[in-house]
Amino acid sequence: MNVLICISRVPDTATKIVVGSDGKTIDNQGVKFIINPYDEYAIEEGLRIKEKFGGSVTAVTVGSEQSSDILRTALAMGVEKATIIKAPEIFDSYFVAYNLAEYAKSIKPDIILLGRQSVDFDSFQIPSLLAGLIDYNLVTVVSKLTIDANKIICERDVEGGKEIVETNLPCIISAQKGLNEPRYPKLPDIMKAKSKPIEILEAKPTDLKMEVISMEIPMKQRIGKILSDSDEDINELVRLLHEEAKVI
Amino acid sequence: MSLNRNLTEEQILLRNTVRKFAEELIKPKAKELDEKEEFSYEITAEMAKMGFLGCFLPEEYGGSGLDYVSYIIVVEEIARIDGSQAATIAAHNSLGVGPLYYFGSEKQKKKYLPKLADGHLWGFGLTEPEAGSDAGNTQTTAVEDGDHWVINGSKIFITNAGTDITLGSTVLAVTGVKSNGKKELTCFIVENGTPGFTIKTMKHKMMWRASNTCELYFEDVRVPKENMLGKRGDGFHQMLATLDNGRLSIAAMGLGLAQGAFDYALNYAKQRKTFGKPISTHQAISFKLADIEMGLEIARTYLYDVCRMLDKNEKITKESAIAKLYCSELAHMAANHCVQILGGYGLMKEYDAEKYYRDQKLLEIGEGTSEIQRLVIAREIGCYNI
Numbered sequence: 100m101n102v103l104i105c106i107s108r109v110p111d112t113a114t115k116i117v118v119g120s121d122g123k124t125i126d127n128q129g130v131k132f133i134i135n136p137y138d139e140y141a142i143e144e145g146l147r148i149k150e151k152f153g154g155s156v157t158a159v160t161v162g163s164e165q166s167s168d169i170l171r172t173a174l175a176m177g178v179e180k181a182t183i184i185k186a187p188e189i190f191d192s193y194f195v196a197y198n199l200a201e202y203a204k205s206i207k208p209d210i211i212l213l214g215r216q217s218v219d220f221d222s223f224q225i226p227s228l229l230a231g232l233i234d235y236n237l238v239t240v241v242s243k244l245t246i247d248a249n250k251i252i253c254e255r256d257v258e259g260g261k262e263i264v265e266t267n268l269p270c271i272i273s274a275q276k277g278l279n280e281p282r283y284p285k286l287p288d289i290m291k292a293k294s295k296p297i298e299i300l301e302a303k304p305t306d307l308k309m310e311v312i313s314m315e316i317p318m319k320q321r322i323g324k325i326l327s328d329s330d331e332d333i334n335e336l337v338r339l340l341h342e343e344a345k346v347i
Numbered sequence: 348m349s350l351n352r353n354l355t356e357e358q359i360l361l362r363n364t365v366r367k368f369a370e371e372l373i374k375p376k377a378k379e380l381d382e383k384e385e386f387s388y389e390i391t392a393e394m395a396k397m398g399f400l401g402c403f404l405p406e407e408y409g410g411s412g413l414d415y416v417s418y419i420i421v422v423e424e425i426a427r428i429d430g431s432q433a434a435t436i437a438a439h440n441s442l443g444v445g446p447l448y449y450f451g452s453e454k455q456k457k458k459y460l461p462k463l464a465d466g467h468l469w470g471f472g473l474t475e476p477e478a479g480s481d482a483g484n485t486q487t488t489a490v491e492d493g494d495h496w497v498i499n500g501s502k503i504f505i506t507n508a509g510t511d512i513t514l515g516s517t518v519l520a521v522t523g524v525k526s527n528g529k530k531e532l533t534c535f536i537v538e539n540g541t542p543g544f545t546i547k548t549m550k551h552k553m554m555w556r557a558s559n560t561c562e563l564y565f566e567d568v569r570v571p572k573e574n575m576l577g578k579r580g581d582g583f584h585q586m587l588a589t590l591d592n593g594r595l596s597i598a599a600m601g602l603g604l605a606q607g608a609f610d611y612a613l614n615y616a617k618q619r620k621t622f623g624k625p626i627s628t629h630q631a632i633s634f635k636l637a638d639i640e641m642g643l644e645i646a647r648t649y650l651y652d653v654c655r656m657l658d659k660n661e662k663i664t665k666e667s668a669i670a671k672l673y674c675s676e677l678a679h680m681a682a683n684h685c686v687q688i689l690g691g692y693g694l695m696k697e698y699d700a701e702k703y704y705r706d707q708k709l710l711e712i713g714e715g716t717s718e719i720q721r722l723v724i725a726r727e728i729g730c731y732n733i
């Protein structure tokens with residue numbers, strides 16, 4: 100089974116975001132970038148599929164050459180091959196999806212795994228756009244995946260319950276938290292990741308479907324917290340009064 | 348970012364990985380283990396899986412094949428979260444694995460190292476009740492008897508020597524008198540379970556409470572001749588060379604602890620308000636934090652630089668003493684400021700400051716006290732060559 104994993108490089112969730120001087124971009128100065136957390140579940144699932152069924156696992160990202168850092172993490176976790184599709188800073192999901200689609204067409208994977216959303220722009224669009232562009236089956240926000248011969252059984256979180264979806268190969272799956280427990284790369288594998296190659300391709304330009312007009316940091320709001328009268332919540336209330344409000 | 352200045356992509360990835368591991372797997376248990384004074388087999392097994400037990404060992408012996416900077420980053424990042432687990436890793440790699448790898452025969456290396464990289468521990472038995480700073484005053488003896496050496500004596504404060512997963516210790520003993528009248532000292536490999544070899548875990552420590560510290564007793568312990576490490580009479584030199592490298596891992600523990608205390612104090616200072624404003628904006632508090640940051644920058648740059656010297660096989664006797672001394676005194680300052688910045692809360696076990704404050708103190712004592720580091724530096728710059 101050949102697996103392709105699409106990963107997005109996002110600002111560390113703990114980073115304080117500053118809007119660039121043009122009012123349309125993010126100031127990258129001093130920002131620490133990480134693998135989109137949902138994409139870690141995609142990587143782990145891809146590795147497990149390979150460990151179970153054989154085949155290969157490739158990772159791809161659309162972005163600048165600096166994305167080699169997140170690909171190196173994927174390689175250290177066990178991905179065999181990684182590709183950067185080099186692109187200028189374009190915040191258009193269609194452009195990204197188009198380039199992922201072109202790459203997917205060239206390697207024809209059986210399964211493409213993505214995160215359910217990229218925590219930078221949170222548009223939830225790429226998996227669907229990609230499925231449309233290459234005509235693969237698509238199941239999004241999957242929290243459990245079972246592969247049985249050509250049958251793919253997915254559990255999806257829906258409001259108030261679970262939905263079970265069955266599909267077949269080739270398909271695209273977007274990963275939800277809880278799908279698995281991503282592994283830590285081991286030290287010898289981190290060292291070996293150094294010698295695995297990272298291929299760099301040029302992105303193809305597309306019409307842009309979206310234009311950023313301006314960016315603003317949301318106003319800081321004091322949001323109230325509602326707690327119940329369960330023992331757990333009472334302990335939480337005491338903790339919050341003690342550690343956050345610091346009134347007791 | 349200053350943390351990662353001049354590091355390679357792999358070294359940065361390694362730091363991020365170890366940091367995450369320490370925060371997710373060690374941090375939630377560290378306080379309880381400290382409180383109960385309990386060595387954790389579970390965490391040690393997780394650390395072994397990650398490759399922490401054979402950091403700089405080459406792959407042919409089952410190790411992770413790290414350069415020295417990378418090894419030091421591993422220790423630093425664990426120490427940022429917990430001194431005890433960092434102690435297990437630093438002592439095992441530098442003092443346990445180190446001498447066997449650098450001075451062992453091929454046969455000895457093949458026999459022990461793969462196991463030591465994969466879940467087993469090894470001790471380094473130098474210190475004795477009458478031989479701490481004055482290690483040359485070793486009293487433990489080894490006498491030849493046919494195909495064996497017979498060891499008698501005792502050791503104290505030996506890290507990792509007495510866990511269920513410890514295979515043995517490297518032990519320094521007097522094997523005779525040299526022509527210049529000084530003691531002839533030789534190292535031996537002593538496996539746990541050898542008749543006459545008893546181990547007692549030391550309790551009631553102030554710091555590193557989840558790390559294993561032992562007294563070793565030798566009563567007519569017979570070890571085969573092939574258990575001699577290197578050549579007869581080379582023991583003292585081997586131990587000193589081991590300590591030259593080992594000091595870098597204690598330095599890393601100081602640097603990591605200082606970083607942890609700093610991160611904790613800075614975060615607290617920005618949230619805690621007195622007189623209507625965050626205490627981080629009171630100059631007396633902000634200057635403390637500025638002082639720690641200055642120390643961290645200097646310590647990290649210097650320590651990594653000495654590691655690069657070691658990677659090039661340069662002599663680092665003076666430099667490793669400086670790194671250990673500077674980093675452990677930095678840890679002292681940082682932990683002290685951290686408690687002070689937290690005020691009364693800093694003294695309560697519920698907050699991390701108190702544990703940093705305790706764990707820090709060993710760094711000025713173990714692997715050569717601060718006084719002994721100054722003595723080493725003074726000797727290296729020629730003060731005593733009159």
Ligand SMILES: Cc1cc2nc3c(=O)[nH]c(=O)nc-3n(C[C@H](O)[C@H](O)[C@H](O)COP(=O)(O)OP(=O)(O)OC[C@H]3O[C@@H](n4cnc5c(N)ncnc54)[C@H](O)[C@@H]3O)c2cc1C
Nearest residue numbers: 105106107161188192213214216217220221222223224225
């Ligand atoms: C500071 C900053 C700098 C950026 N620089 C660049 C740049 O130089 N060039 C550029 O093309 N884009 C750049 N981006 C865009 C970024 O890489 C994402 O492509 C974009 O944010 C997609 O967001 P989305 O919400 O549409 O994704 P979603 O649809 O929410 O993402 C869902 C899933 O799609 C996959 N995915 C998303 N984006 C990518 C991607 N880029 N590559 C591979 N898989 C992906 C992931 O699996 C993700 O979990 C930058 C973003 C930021 C915040």
Ligand SMILES: Cc1cc2nc3c(=O)[nH]c(=O)nc-3n(C[C@H](O)[C@H](O)[C@H](O)COP(=O)(O)OP(=O)(O)OC[C@H]3O[C@@H](n4cnc5c(N)ncnc54)[C@H](O)[C@@H]3O)c2cc1C
Nearest residue numbers: 471472473474479480481504505506712713714715716718
């Ligand atoms: C938790 C822990 C773990 C340890 N792990 C190990 C281990 O794994 N293996 C091992 O072999 N040892 C280990 N040690 C022992 C440690 O290295 C010694 O405690 C240390 O070297 C100091 O020796 P000492 O305690 O005998 O102090 P002493 O040598 O008695 O020193 C007492 C004081 O006198 C000072 N002093 C001594 N000589 C001089 C001098 N010439 N000039 C100025 N001042 C001097 C010292 O600096 C110190 O302040 C460990 C210790 C502890 C507490």
